[in-house]
Amino acid sequence: MIVTLTLYGALGDAAADGRVTLTLDHGARVADARQALTEHARAHWSDPRESLLARSAFASDSAVLREHDAVPDNGQLSVLPPVSGG
C-alpha cells in the first residue's frame, strides 16, 4: 500500500513540502511505518533526526495511534514530534 506521511513541527522541513510517500506491505502497522520512515530518513535526509523520529507519534486525522494499530486504509499518516502548545 502507498502511504503518505505528513511531517509536523521540527520534522516539517526534512522533506520537500513536508511529506514523504512510502510503500508498505498490505496490513502494515504503525511500527512498520515508523521503521520504514526511519530507513527512508537515513537514506535521503542530510540529518536523519533519528532521536526525534523515535520520540514522534503517528496519527490519523482523528486519533493518535499506537504502535500495533493498523495504518489507516486511506494511506494517510501524520508524524507528530513532541508537542508544545499553549
Place this chain on the structure above:
Amino acid sequence: MNPEMLDARIVDIAEGGIDAAAALDFVSDPRFGGLACFVGKVRAQNLGRVVTGISYQVHAALACNLFRGFAERAVQAVDCELKLSIVHATGRLAVGDVAVVVAAGTPHRDEAFRACRMVIEAVKHEAPIWKREHYEDGDSAWSEGCSLCETSREHDAGHARGQHHGHGHG
C-alpha cells in the same frame, strides 16, 4: 459532552485574534455561578533569550478531535454540568498576542477552576501543536515538547517533573 456545551476551535491569527471575553460569554449560563478562564500570551523572553514572536503550527482536525476528548475527561472529573471553550491560535504571533484561551463554566467555583486547569494542561501536553520561537537576533528554534509516542511518554513525564521546559505561560 453535548456539542452545545463545547466550543473547540483553532483560530488563524491572520484572520483575527482570540477573544477571551467571547470565551467567557460562551461558558456563561444562568445555572452557573462559577466561571474560570486561562489566557496564555506570547511573552518576551524564554530561557534567557529575547523572543520577538512565535509561529504556531497546528494539526487542526486532530486537535479539535482531541479537544473534545479533553472536555469529556473534564466532565468525568468534575461530575457536574460544565461548559467549556477551548481555543488555540495558529500562525505567527507577536509578543503579547493571545495564543490560547480555556474557559470553564460550572455551578460552583471549585469545579470551574479544576476543569480549566485540567484542560489547559492537556492542551499544553497532549494537543498536536508546535511552536517555533523567533529571537531578536533573527534566529528561530522549535520548542522542546512532550512526546505523544507511547514509548516516550513515561520518560517525558519524569523529565517534566524534574524540570520545566519550553515557552510555558503562567
